[in-house]
Each structure stands twice: as C-alpha cells, then as structure tokens.
Amino acid sequence: MRIIEFEKIDSTQIFAKNLKNPKPWTVILSKKQTAGRGRIRNFWYSPKGGLYFSVILPKSKIEDLQILTILAAFIVAKTIKDNFPLEPLIKLPNDVYLNGKKIGGIITENVVGKDVKFSVMGIGLNTNIARFPKDLENMATSFKMELGKEVDNKKILKEIIERIKEQLKVIGE
Amino acid sequence: MKIKIGEKIYDIEISEEGGKVKIKVNEKEFIFGTPHQIIGGGSIARVSLPKRDFSKKEILAPIDGIISEVSVKEGDFIKKNQKVLTLSSMKMENEIVSEFEGKVKEVLAKKDQKVKKDEVLIRLI
Numbered sequence: 001m002r003i004i005e006f007e008k009i010d011s012t013q014i015f016a017k018n019l020k021n022p023k024p025w026t027v028i029l030s031k032k033q034t035a036g037r038g039r040i041r042n043f044w045y046s047p048k049g050g051l052y053f054s055v056i057l058p059k060s061k062i063e064d065l066q067i068l069t070i071l072a073a074f075i076v077a078k079t080i081k082d083n084f085p086l087e088p089l090i091k092l093p094n095d096v097y098l099n100g101k102k103i104g105g106i107i108t109e110n111v112v113g114k115d116v117k118f119s120v121m122g123i124g125l126n127t128n129i130a131r132f133p134k135d136l137e138n139m140a141t142s143f144k145m146e147l148g149k150e151v152d153n154k155k156i157l158k159e160i161i162e163r164i165k166e167q168l169k170v171i172g173e
Numbered sequence: 174m175k176i177k178i179g180e181k182i183y184d185i186e187i188s189e190e191g192g193k194v195k196i197k198v199n200e201k202e203f204i205f206g207t208p209h210q211i212i213g214g215g216s217i218a219r220v221s222l223p224k225r226d227f228s229k230k231e232i233l234a235p236i237d238g239i240i241s242e243v244s245v246k247e248g249d250f251i252k253k254n255q256k257v258l259t260l261s262s263m264k265m266e267n268e269i270v271s272e273f274e275g276k277v278k279e280v281l282a283k284k285d286q287k288v289k290k291d292e293v294l295i296r297l298i
Contacts, residue, residue: 062236062267069265093264108265112235113254113272 001161006030011037012054013109016120024058027161036124037107044105045136049128049144051153055161057119057168062112064171065119068164069094069108071171072121075163076104079156086146101141102126123160127151230273230297234288238262243284245295249277257295258282273297 002023009015009030014037016028029052036046046052057065070093077088077096080103089097096104104125111118126142128150143151174185186197195204242259245251253274260267275297282294 066236066263066265070263110265110267111256111270112260112267113270116235117254117270 001025001027001158003027003029008032008034010035011122012052013037013107013120013122016054016056016122017109017111017118019056022056022118022120024056025161025165026056027053027157028055029053029157037122044124045132045140046124047129049130049150050142051123051125051127051156053157054120054122055164057108057121059116060119060168060172062110062116064168065108065110065116067171068168069106069121071167072106072108072123072164075160075167076106076123076125079159079163080104080143083156083159084143084147084151086143096125098141098146102139103141103143103146121164125156127153127156230275231293232257232269232271232273232295232297234260234282234290234292234294235267235269236260236262237290238267238288240282240284240286240288240294241266243280243282245277245280247277247280251275251277251297260288260294269294271295271297 002025004026006029011033012028012030014035016022019026032048032050033044033046033052036044036052057068060068073090073092073094073096077090080086080088080096086098088103091097094106095102104123107122109120109122110116126140128144129142130144131137132140184197184199188195193204195202238260240258241261245257251257251271251274253272254270256268257271258269260269277295278298279296281296282288288294
C-alpha cells in the first residue's frame with residue numbers, strides 16, 4: 001500500500017484530486033487538516049490525533065462506486081466493532097455515530113465524463129482527539145473520549161483499506 | 174414581371190412547358206425538370222457545404238441525483254474535460270466534465286434540481 005503522509009495539509013481530498021498520475025489504492029494521510037472537507041463543503045474538524053485519509057479508487061462503474069460509498073460506512077463501523085468494545089451506529093448513507101455523537105464521516109468524489117475518469121474516497125475518523133471545541137462537543141465524540149485511551153491510527157487505516165478493496169472486488173464481480 | 178434589385182431592373186418570365194419550369198431572366202433561360210435539377214441552359218452555382226459534425230453534443234446525467242452546482246452559462250466556450258457542473262448522488266459528489274469542446278447552447282440543469290440518469294443537462298454547439 002502506497003501511503004503519502006503529511007504532518008499537515010489543507011485537505012487530503014484536494015491533494016488527491018490534484019495528483020498528476022493518480023495510482024489506484026494510493027493513500028493520502030495527514031496528521032491534521034486545515035480545510036478538512038465534509039460533504040458539500042461541510043467542514044470536517046481535523047486536529048492532530050484524528051485519522052484523516054483519502055484513497056484513490058480504481059476506475060469503476062459509477063453505480064459500483066455508489067454502492068461502495070454506502071458500504072464504506074458499514075466497513076468503518078465493522079472495523080470499530082471488531083477492534084474495540086464500542087457499539088457504532090450508521091447514519092446512512094455516510095456517517096458513523098457513537099453514543100449519539102458523530103465519530104466518522106465518508107465522502108466520495110468522482111470526476112465523470114463519458115465514464116468515471118477519477119474517483120477518490122475520503123474518510124475522517126475522530127480517533128485520538130482529547131476534546132472538541134464548545135460548538136462541536138454535543139455533536140462529536142472520539143475513540144479516546146469513549147475508550148479512555150489512544151488507538152493505533154495506522155492499524156485502523158490499513159484494516160479499512162483492505163476491507164474497501166475486498167468489497168469493491170465483490171461489487172465488481 | 175420586372176424585379177428591381179438595386180438600380181438594375183430584371184425582366185423575369187416564368188412559364189411551364191411539358192412538366193418543366195422555364196424561368197427567363199433578361200432573355201437567359203433556366204429550365205428546371207425537378208426542383209433540384211437544372212435541365213439546360215444557364216449557369217449552375219455549386220455550393221459545397223462545410224463538413225459538419227452532426228453527432229449530438231449533449232452532456233447527460235451519469236446517475237440519478239441532485240445538481241449541487243452549475244459552473245457554466247449559455248454562451249460560454251468550454252474545453253474538453255472542463256468541469257461543467259456538480260451532481261450529488263446519494264452523498265457522492267460527481268464533478269461532471271465535458272467530453273466535447275464547444276459553445277454552451279443551453280443549460281437545462283438548475284441548482285438543486287433533481288435529475289434522472291441520462292437526462293440532458295447541457296447542450297453545446
């Protein structure tokens with residue numbers, strides 16, 4: 001797995017979209033984002049400690065990408081459930097909640113002409129964030145706040161990517 | 174009959190003979206068999222039409238969704254692969270780029286409009 005890693009970046013999605021020769025399954029990872037994107041310009045609070053990455057998807061049918069976007073929320077929730085004593089809830093189509101507060105979000109962006117020319121999926125997970133600012137504290141939570149300890153971001157990242165790969169293979173069959 | 178074009182007056186005589194139409198302009202005869210066929214006399218103006226691409230230059234919705242942004246307007250010249258609009262489908266953001274180069278003739282898609290797969294969003298000339 002090729003990972004391009006940053007200490008700080010505006011947005012892993014923007015960086016991915018500007019890559020000259022984007023190779024499928026390349027991951028752009030950043031310790032923090034200054035302009036983390038949610039869906040339709042929603043801001044994704046991205047301080048140091050969280051897991052923020054984008055993954056270049058192989059060229060696929062737009063219908064398959066649609067299914068994958070929805071499945072990604074299940075993949076994230078399953079990864080949480082399999083690794084931690086937590087009960088994640090999926091808010092369809094692309095948010096993951098813990099105890100009524102948002103813990104993760106997914107965004108897929110495609111460039112489409114006659115066919116899909118480029119596709120990138122961005123995932124943001126509130127992992128090792130100690131606290132949220134006042135305006136977000138009632139809406140967001142983190143693994144650290146729920147578990148009382150830090151988690152291994154790279155391990156979670158690898159597990160999510162492997163599951164996305166697996167699912168896309170199944171969808172494409 | 175006489176027709177005046179500019180300062181010049183033309184004597185025009187139109188008659189039918191045996192299914193053929195004869196048009197006489199200032200004593201010069203043009204005889205037509207069918208509307209497109211000149212049988213004899215006169216001069217034939219050959220018009221060669223420029224080659225045109227008649228394939229439709231239409232940008233279609235690749236999937237059902239909602240238009241979240243329209244980036245071009247009528248009269249704009251756009252290049253191939255230029256972004257023309259954003260279509261949001263089940264929380265997936267699709268940047269729609271043009272497959273053609275040309276002038277925007279018609280923008281049928283409006284912001285926040287629901288569209289169906291294969292619906293025409295933009296027409297180009």
